[in-house]
Structures are given as structure tokens and as C-alpha cells.
Amino acid sequence: MAYFAGIDLGGTFIKCGIVDETGTVLVKDKIPTGSTRPYAEIAEDMGKLVLDLIVRAGLDRAQIKAVGIGSPGTIDSQEGVIVYNNNLHWRNVPLGPAVQAIVGLPVFVTNDANAAALGENFAGAAKAYDASILVTLGTGVGGGIVIDRALFEGNRSAGAEIGHTVIRMGGEKCTCGRQGCFEAYASATALIRQTKRAMEKNRDSLLWEVSPTLEAVDGKTAFAAASRGDRIAQKVVERYIDYLAEGLANMANIFRPQAIVLGGGVCAEGEALLAPLRKRMDRLLYGGTDYAPVALIAARLGNDAGLVGAARYAWQKTEPNA
Ligand SMILES: [Zn+2]
Structure with a gap:
């Protein structure tokens, strides 16, 4: 059995785990990122955490084949360099080589959303499928594309920006410009x-009962009021599902994966979201659903997706046929 270390670098926490060939996490831990510190300090903490977890897993460093890192931002995965990271204010940071110098093992870096997509494909919701796309609904829309069990990263790993495909020309302004x-x-x-x-336009909506102020509105508000029969909230949810379906159908029509895995907080709605979304998306799929259906399923690995995927990434980089 070969083992790998996977790191999920976030703005708040560095999560790390030792993962085996079956995708099982042997041990894991997290430490604060301390994101305002110089990158060398963060890299040192990452390396030390890996070495510590190897010991806690009862393993020897020689049994670890490689280390994978999922990092936010634009990643030059060839060189292990974070080209640009908005949250950490990094530009051209050689994170891979810096961690490698501490752990003395090969280190490979990919984008965190890509890592999560690979994790769900390797050991999560899309385990049964060779081709799957993860779409994460959070502050933004992130995700990754897995084809033939491997990531599709695009030229210089700059592709697979699922969230930045247009579904309405001239529509809402996006953070990307x-x-x-x-x-x-x-x-x-x-x-x-x-x-x-919808609340501003409809003062008598039940939405105001679920969320007495506009500031208190979150991703659950509309679903909660809709389930209580509020027509305004139902319209918000229906419209949101329409938007989601358009974007997902675009992904499906280009890549025709066997499955689209939905992640992020909004997915806590479960079938209240997935069932109508499936119906709507299926109607938009080119050629219908008889020949090559696309399963729509909820992510399964939660917070572990990134580190499991990062470990899998490192495995595939050291053994291309793995
Ligand atoms: Zn955009």
C-alpha cells in the first residue's frame, strides 16, 4: 500500500491528512493559516504538519510517495507556483518547492476547487464514474472537471473556471469583471x-418572518419560506433553480460527464433542491437523457474533499496510470 499526504490550504485553516490508495484518510488535522504571515512561514507550518501526521499515522516518511496541495488562486501546477491568490495576497509564490524543502518528498500543487473535484471522483459521490464535474455553490461558483479519472485543468492550469461562463449576456455584474x-x-x-x-418588493411575504431583516438573509431563507408555502419565496427558489440548470446544462453539453456533483452550503437543501433541478437540467440536455444521462448528486466528502483530492493528485503526478 502506498500513502500520500494531502493538504487543503484555505484562508482560515490549513487542513492536512494522510491518505491511502483507497482514499481512506488515516489521520488528519488542521491548523490556523495565519494568512497575513510571509508565505515561507506558512509553507514551513504545512511541511511540519505533514511530518507530524506521518508519525501519528504510524508510518515512516519513506512510505509516503508524495504530497499534494490544493491552494486557492491561479496555480502553475508545472512549477508548483501560486501565480496569483487574491485572499492571501500572493503573487508568484513558489509554494510547492518551499514545502518540498521541508518535507523532503515530491510536492505537487493544484487549484483547491480542482482538488475537491478530484477527491469526490476518487473517493466520494462520483466514485463510480470515470467522468464527473464538481460544482460548488458558495461565495462564488467553483468546481473542477474530471475526465477519465484525471483533472482537466486547461492550458497552464488556468481553465475549468466553471463559474465564469456567461448564462445571460449583459446580465448581473460578476466579481471577475x-x-x-x-x-x-x-x-x-x-x-x-x-x-x-424579492423581500424589498414584497413586504407581506413570509420571507420577512423567516428573516426579520435584510441583513439576516442567508442561503436558506428562500428555501425555508418556500417550504412553508410562500409564493414569493417559491418564485425565488424556482428562478434560482432555473439559473443553476442553465449553467449545469452548459457544462453537461460540453463535457457530457456521467455525473455532476453539487457541493457547498446550498446543497444542504438536499432533494428540495436536487429533484426539481434534475428535472429542469434534463430538459436542457442536448439530445435528451436516454442515450447518455447525467446523474445529479450531492457531494459526499464535505471538508475532506480538498485534502483527499490533493493526495490523489500527488499520486497521479507520480504515477500517471494510477
Ligand atoms: Zn465571472
């Missing part, structure tokens, strides 16, 4: 904005 992006309609942030707008 474009207008009408999938993210500007389907993220949790977008759902919150849509909910607030």
Missing part, C-alpha cells in the same frame, strides 16, 4: 441577493 456569469446567478451570494430583492 464580466457580466452575466453563472456565478453571478447561481452562487449562494447571488441567491441571497435574489432573496433580498
Whole structure:
């Protein structure tokens, strides 16, 4: 059995785990990122955490084949360099080589959303499928594309930006500078904005009972009021599902994966979201659903997806046929 270390680098926490060939996490832990510190200190903490976890797993460093890192931002995965990271204010940070110098093992870096997509494909909701796409609905819309069990990263790992495909030309302004992006309609942030707008227009809606102030609106507000029969809330939810379906159908029509895995907080709604979304998306799939159906399922690995996927990434980089 070979073992790998997987690291999920976030703005708040560094999560790390030792993962075996079956995708099982032997041990894991997290430490604060301390994101305002120089990158060298963060890299040192990451390396030390890996070495510590190897010992806690009862393993020897020689049994660990490689280390994978999922990092936010634009990643030059060839060089292990974070080209640009908005949250950590990093530019051209050689994170991979810095961690490698501490752990003395090969280190490979990919984007955190890509890592999560690979994790769900390797050991999570899409385990049964060779081709799957993860779409995470959070502050933004992130995700990754797995084809033939491997990540599709695009030229210089700059692709697979699922959230920044337009579903409405000239539409809502997106954080990326474009207008009408999938993210500007389907993220949790977008759902919150849509909910607030409906509340401002409808003072007698039950939405005001669920959330007495606009500030208190979250991704659950519209679903909660809709389930209590409020017509305004139901319209918000239906519209949101329409937007989601458009974006997902675009992904499905290009890549035709066997499954689309939905992640992020909004997915806590479960079948209240998935069942109508499935119906709506299926109607938009090119050629219908008889020949090559696309399963729509909820993510399963939760917070472990990133580190499991990062470990899998390291495995595939050291053994291309793994
Ligand atoms: Zn955008």
C-alpha cells in the first residue's frame, strides 16, 4: 500500500491528512493559516504538519510517495507556483518547492476547487464514474472537471473556471469583471441577493418572518419560506433553480460527464433542491437523457474533499496510470 499526504490550504485553516490508495484518510488535522504571515512561514507550518501526521499515522516518511496541495488562486501546477491568490495576497509564490524543502518528498500543487473535484471522483459521490464535474455553490461558483479519472485543468492550469461562463449576456455584474456569469446567478451570494430583492418588493411575504431583516438573509431563507408555502419565496427558489440548470446544462453539453456533483452550503437543501433541478437540467440536455444521462448528486466528502483530492493528485503526478 502506498500513502500520500494531502493538504487543503484555505484562508482560515490549513487542513492536512494522510491518505491511502483507497482514499481512506488515516489521520488528519488542521491548523490556523495565519494568512497575513510571509508565505515561507506558512509553507514551513504545512511541511511540519505533514511530518507530524506521518508519525501519528504510524508510518515512516519513506512510505509516503508524495504530497499534494490544493491552494486557492491561479496555480502553475508545472512549477508548483501560486501565480496569483487574491485572499492571501500572493503573487508568484513558489509554494510547492518551499514545502518540498521541508518535507523532503515530491510536492505537487493544484487549484483547491480542482482538488475537491478530484477527491469526490476518487473517493466520494462520483466514485463510480470515470467522468464527473464538481460544482460548488458558495461565495462564488467553483468546481473542477474530471475526465477519465484525471483533472482537466486547461492550458497552464488556468481553465475549468466553471463559474465564469456567461448564462445571460449583459446580465448581473460578476466579481471577475464580466457580466452575466453563472456565478453571478447561481452562487449562494447571488441567491441571497435574489432573496433580498424579492423581500424589498414584497413586504407581506413570509420571507420577512423567516428573516426579520435584510441583513439576516442567508442561503436558506428562500428555501425555508418556500417550504412553508410562500409564493414569493417559491418564485425565488424556482428562478434560482432555473439559473443553476442553465449553467449545469452548459457544462453537461460540453463535457457530457456521467455525473455532476453539487457541493457547498446550498446543497444542504438536499432533494428540495436536487429533484426539481434534475428535472429542469434534463430538459436542457442536448439530445435528451436516454442515450447518455447525467446523474445529479450531492457531494459526499464535505471538508475532506480538498485534502483527499490533493493526495490523489500527488499520486497521479507520480504515477500517471494510477
Ligand atoms: Zn465571472
